[in-house]
Amino acid sequence: MSVPPKPVPAQPVPVILASHPLKRFWPRSSPERPWCFRRGTGAHSPVERLIEAFCADKRFAPPLLVCSELAVRAACEQTSTWRERGVKVLAVPADTRNGTAAALAALELAALNNRRGLLFVPATMVAGDGSDLSAFLAESIASLEDPHAALVQTRAAQPGDAGPAFATGRSLSRGRFHTVGDIRILGDGESAPAEAGPLQVPVGSFYCPAPVFMDALRDAAPVLLKSAVNALQLADRVGAVVHPHSGFLSLMTGYSAADFLIAGRTRILLQPVGGRLRSLNGWADVDPSGDNGASPLPIHAAGLGPCRVIQGSGGVFIAAKGYEAQAEHHFPAPGQTETGRTPKLRTRNWGAEQLVEEDYGIKIMRLEVDPGGVLPPECHFRRRETWSVSSGQAIAKIDQRIVKLLPGDHVTLEPGMIHSLRNAANEVLVLYETRIGSYLEDDDRVRIQPPAAGRSSAAGP
Structure with missing residues (x-):
């Protein structure tokens, strides 16, 4: 009598979480243009490198990329090469935390195969020792003897860590994996107490079979589960891009991945990886030469x-x-300003403007308004603007409200607000205008006075 062949387990699906900006990295990283989509001096962005690695590794199914709905354009451009291989994009509201994003991704993938394993990987995850990240994760998953076990990569807790910390229980598989002995929530600046033994904190990625994740989701956040199901049933699907219906998620975006890890603690195994894996958190973790030579502004x-x-x-x-x-x-001549016009400015009838930064969903302009110069009344409908004063004094009129702006002050202009600004001093007013929205060009403007005096009219003969 022949023995039936052992069924081959389905390939785990990598879920790349790229919906969050890199902490303490503004304006290089924001919900509208997360740092992980920046190519810098390299040929590929961090998102592209992860997708390419997982698509090339036959041990994984095509990945699902989760991004902010404000970064869909970047996501579509950077996944187009692998679209035919089955790579999909899930666009979530901009304020969605990783727990809610993971729940939406798990439910979307469950419609295709509810027995798969799910590998959640932040787009900011890197291999600390320069090794192959996808190969390391694949080998770790393959080493699991229990098909119903979840796996969390961890490192030793350090002073300043916040969030869940795991106390390791018994050792499995020659010490490579550990059960969870206890879970503590560390506060900001708290160090691990000696009497509790060494604590481990997650490094960012975790693997979980879909049924196990669903059980944890059902126990930890049943309302989120119901809302996510409704949001996906009424989702807007265009090609490989899925937009969940945001009406069901307005109050459900604040769940973290830790909420589900804690709920499913009995099935979690820990894999201490030390410095082999890490997540980028700010300027100190990024090589400036890999980001267009940019360095933090002192x-x-x-x-x-x-x-x-x-x-x-x-x-x-x-x-x-x-x-x-x-x-x-800090300065050779403190407090002194340049008298000449800053180079590379476009001259306007009220002064001059310079493009400082432009990327997906954001544009930053440097404006120099001459003494007595006026930015005439106008409004926009597809973007939000922020004026931040660097030097000089300004009087802004926003709808019927008068606001005086001094150096260091800023004001936000929501879509539809009629706004104007006047230089109220005898020196050049320097301010930065940050535009955020789906469309940032100058023709998204309704002028409240004749175009001849509008902001877009360049000074000249």
């Missing part, structure tokens, strides 16, 4: 209360009134 501060902002070759100095003299520690 910002120096002293004092409290109303501040003055001084910008120079050494960066930006922010000081309370009366502390301006301390700028001499």
